[in-house]
Amino acid sequence: MNWIKQFFFRLYHEPMGFFGMILVALVILSALFAPFLTTHDHNALDIANRLAGPSAEHWMGTDQLGRDVFSRVVMGSRIAVWVALVTVSMSLGIGLVLGMMAGYGPKWLDAALLLLFDTLRSFPTIMFALALVTVFGPSLQTVVIVIVATTFPVYGRMVRTQTQALGNQEFIVAEEAMGAGMVRILGIHILPNIVGPLFIVASMDIPVVVTIEAGLSFLGVGVRPPTPSWGSILNDGYAYIRNTPWIIIFGGLPLIVTTLGFTFLGESLRDIFDPKLRRDL
Amino acid sequence: MLFYLLKRVGLAVVIVVVAVVLLYSMIHVVPGDPASVILGPRATPEMKQELHELMGLDRPFVVQVVSFLGKVARGDLGMDFFSQRPVAQIVFKQLDETLVLVLASIGWAMLLGIPLGCYSAVFRNTFSDKLVGFFSIGVIAVPSFVVALYSLLLFAVTLKWLPAIGAGESGQYMDQLRHLILPAFAIGLGWVGYIARLVRASMLEVLNENHIRRARAFGLPEHMIVFQYALKLAILPTITLLGTGIGRLISSAVFAEIVFARPGIGKLIFDSVVSRNYPLVMGAVLVSTVLFVLSTTVSDSVNAMLDPRVRERL
Amino acid sequence: MAEPVLDIRNLSVNYLTPRGTVKALRRINLQVPSAKVVGLVGESGCGKSTLISTVIRLMAENARVAAGEIRFTGKDMQQLSPRDLRAIRGRDMSMVFQDPMTALNPVFTVGRQMADIQYRDAVSRKEKLKRASDMLSLVGIPDAVSRLDNYPHHFSGGMRQRITIAMALLVQPKLLIADEPTTALDATLEVQIIRLLKALQADFQCAILFISHHLNVIAELCDFVGVMYAGELVEKGSVRDIFHRPGHPYTRALLECDPSVIAEPTRFLPTIPGEIPSLIDLPEGCIFHDRCPRAAQVCKKTPPPEVSLAEHHTVACHCLEV
Numbered sequence: 025m026n027w028i029k030q031f032f033f034r035l036y037h038e039p040m041g042f043f044g045m046i047l048v049a050l051v052i053l054s055a056l057f058a059p060f061l062t063t064h065d066h067n068a069l070d071i072a073n074r075l076a077g078p079s080a081e082h083w084m085g086t087d088q089l090g091r092d093v094f095s096r097v098v099m100g101s102r103i104a105v106w107v108a109l110v111t112v113s114m115s116l117g118i119g120l121v122l123g124m125m126a127g128y129g130p131k132w133l134d135a136a137l138l139l140l141f142d143t144l145r146s147f148p149t150i151m152f153a154l155a156l157v158t159v160f161g162p163s164l165q166t167v168v169i170v171i172v173a174t175t176f177p178v179y180g181r182m183v184r185t186q187t188q189a190l191g192n193q194e195f196i197v198a199e200e201a202m203g204a205g206m207v208r209i210l211g212i213h214i215l216p217n218i219v220g221p222l223f224i225v226a227s228m229d230i231p232v233v234v235t236i237e238a239g240l241s242f243l244g245v246g247v248r249p250p251t252p253s254w255g256s257i258l259n260d261g262y263a264y265i266r267n268t269p270w271i272i273i274f275g276g277l278p279l280i281v282t283t284l285g286f287t288f289l290g291e292s293l294r295d296i297f298d299p300k301l302r303r304d305l
Numbered sequence: 306m307l308f309y310l311l312k313r314v315g316l317a318v319v320i321v322v323v324a325v326v327l328l329y330s331m332i333h334v335v336p337g338d339p340a341s342v343i344l345g346p347r348a349t350p351e352m353k354q355e356l357h358e359l360m361g362l363d364r365p366f367v368v369q370v371v372s373f374l375g376k377v378a379r380g381d382l383g384m385d386f387f388s389q390r391p392v393a394q395i396v397f398k399q400l401d402e403t404l405v406l407v408l409a410s411i412g413w414a415m416l417l418g419i420p421l422g423c424y425s426a427v428f429r430n431t432f433s434d435k436l437v438g439f440f441s442i443g444v445i446a447v448p449s450f451v452v453a454l455y456s457l458l459l460f461a462v463t464l465k466w467l468p469a470i471g472a473g474e475s476g477q478y479m480d481q482l483r484h485l486i487l488p489a490f491a492i493g494l495g496w497v498g499y500i501a502r503l504v505r506a507s508m509l510e511v512l513n514e515n516h517i518r519r520a521r522a523f524g525l526p527e528h529m530i531v532f533q534y535a536l537k538l539a540i541l542p543t544i545t546l547l548g549t550g551i552g553r554l555i556s557s558a559v560f561a562e563i564v565f566a567r568p569g570i571g572k573l574i575f576d577s578v579v580s581r582n583y584p585l586v587m588g589a590v591l592v593s594t595v596l597f598v599l600s601t602t603v604s605d606s607v608n609a610m611l612d613p614r615v616r617e618r619l
Numbered sequence: 620m621a622e623p624v625l626d627i628r629n630l631s632v633n634y635l636t637p638r639g640t641v642k643a644l645r646r647i648n649l650q651v652p653s654a655k656v657v658g659l660v661g662e663s664g665c666g667k668s669t670l671i672s673t674v675i676r677l678m679a680e681n682a683r684v685a686a687g688e689i690r691f692t693g694k695d696m697q698q699l700s701p702r703d704l705r706a707i708r709g710r711d712m713s714m715v716f717q718d719p720m721t722a723l724n725p726v727f728t729v730g731r732q733m734a735d736i737q738y739r740d741a742v743s744r745k746e747k748l749k750r751a752s753d754m755l756s757l758v759g760i761p762d763a764v765s766r767l768d769n770y771p772h773h774f775s776g777g778m779r780q781r782i783t784i785a786m787a788l789l790v791q792p793k794l795l796i797a798d799e800p801t802t803a804l805d806a807t808l809e810v811q812i813i814r815l816l817k818a819l820q821a822d823f824q825c826a827i828l829f830i831s832h833h834l835n836v837i838a839e840l841c842d843f844v845g846v847m848y849a850g851e852l853v854e855k856g857s858v859r860d861i862f863h864r865p866g867h868p869y870t871r872a873l874l875e876c877d878p879s880v881i882a883e884p885t886r887f888l889p890t891i892p893g894e895i896p897s898l899i900d901l902p903e904g905c906i907f908h909d910r911c912p913r914a915a916q917v918c919k920k921t922p923p924p925e926v927s928l929a930e931h932h933t934v935a936c937h938c939l940e941v
Contacts, residue, residue, distance in 0.1 A: 239450055
């Protein structure tokens, strides 16, 4: 418990991280309690009241179908948080396994995996996504596949480098000499030493992932309507930008809050736990 | 150096080949007739038949891929069945606009980001340094398409200072420039932060090095020390970043081009996705991937040339 | 003695650290006469490097001059503006650093760097490069003209140190500060560099403040020697005095520990027992008392006075056998 206490203490004295944590808490709470926070059914149509400005009834106004923007924004946080959790943990898992294989396995495997990482990282993410969408059609799965495929190489490379660095250290070499198996070495000695920095990088990846999801949904190739995503709310608002700017304004705000929150938090986490860690750009 | 270049170019070629194979084989993964996947719902049976013969869809898959690779190597990206024009021609026509946008964005981001980074490093731990750091993280975090939408709303729709859509009349440079400002602002803003942070970090590292102390001990003027002796070393990571940066900016350009309804490769891909025109999508994605790989390769090589130690070790 | 080039009076320097104030230098008095070589010896951490970075005013951010003054050619260095300081550095005062491998900027040619330090002189770049190559030949770099276009990594460590010496002398300084210039080099190179410095010093007639922890280097090169221990200058005098009639117990111990003066084969090299005291909580009395073989009761209570043994030869000790 002590380190948790210390963590919050440090964070409290790091204004940026504290600010980030508040924003992140806001997003996560709104995702958790979304059904209790919404003032309307987020999919209920009210054509008579379409494109109405902000009012006491509709805090953020209504969209082109008369749906309550506030309720859609709140429900949108669920999609954002869900996508972030799923994709980042999948990327982490894949990156961890492949990275350790590359770092600890035979040389040819290392070369092959490195080539895979480099190739996947060399795709312009959004365009890759668009190509996939043409073939498979727009869906949440496509979004997840694209994000995982383009983010796991970053983890893979990082894990590989760390595994190699650790693998050459004396205590590992000694373990090997005593006949320890690969699973034992990777699981007991290498894994615990690399998860820390990995989690920090992952926390800094969340805003990137949220941005990709919202971006694809904004382009109309992500989450299918009528599911509310911040990106699709922005897409709805874009068509009416000249007369009803509030949809854009309120659709963009939660994105800014989320990305800023996670970025500030991630930066502070890194400063606190691992000042030397440099994100592989 | 030559060996390094060869190795680097070799890697680039491999990546492009993998990209081609991946893009080509994607249509075979989904169940059903590849021809209808490629051409989408608008295709007539005659077009499908024609495509079957043209692509040799009845031949073994490996043969198809190899023959497609061969065509790509000759610059033939296939035909657009709807307009009956070569894909390569359509894509390259749009490429200029995107390149102008990308270069303008990275250009202004560097012009602002490098001095900001130097300033922050020289006045480290002061209030203004912290302010620059806060600003940098903030602009990196905020998605560029939100910046694009907000700036469209503020500067074009509400204040009407700048035009909202299009790329301006061709030939009218002032008009084109006015159309360029908002999109370039939107996708360059995050890079100001990136560059400032990177320059600051590497500058701090360099300023602590021994040779800088020696330069100070010889009384060299501070501007000479910072902007020549230190910057030439501190700029190296930034140049590497720019390589991947140009590639990523091509991705962000998709959004800027759509938000501001600008012609360009991103808009082209998007329109082709909407109309399910796979040959065009494939061609355009391929060209942007090549561009991406090219910019990384070039930046790595430039980096090697700037640093004489790297240059000769390779 | 004429007015010294460098006159350090009663200098104290502190470092502010989270653990407390480190009193790195205390009441240093040292003069460097013009055209003479003054050596400074002492163990690592005794404040030699702090002293020179204070002299050239390139101190660490947390360093503070607590007392005293540094006069360079009559000017009080503490009072000078950054601009005036810069005017002194690299013209009247220049420096050779410890590690030749990192002392040159890796991405500029040697010629460029040697031309840049003459930026004040209103002569053509060609002339500056000419001076640079002349200087390089003087320090023994063959084929100097063509080597101006080389980058630092083309040169070996010894060659690089010759280059930094060339740079330091190129500006024809009144005072050259050499911060352990041979520590990073192997023994044969060390001898070469010392001989070179000695010969050049005779030619250029500049004063040198030479820092080393190597006694025979000091003996070979210097006219005067200062011995530092834990931030204090415990003894200073002419080379002859220090090496033949050392007054301070620490100086004696230092001389006895020098491997090159040990005549008989022995299994253990002699060492000075004990450790350097903490510079945060300074002991009362003499700084050396807990390691001193001759420590008396008075040494634990009162700081020792400065005793003059001969002209220029002073020792800070209670227990001198006069």
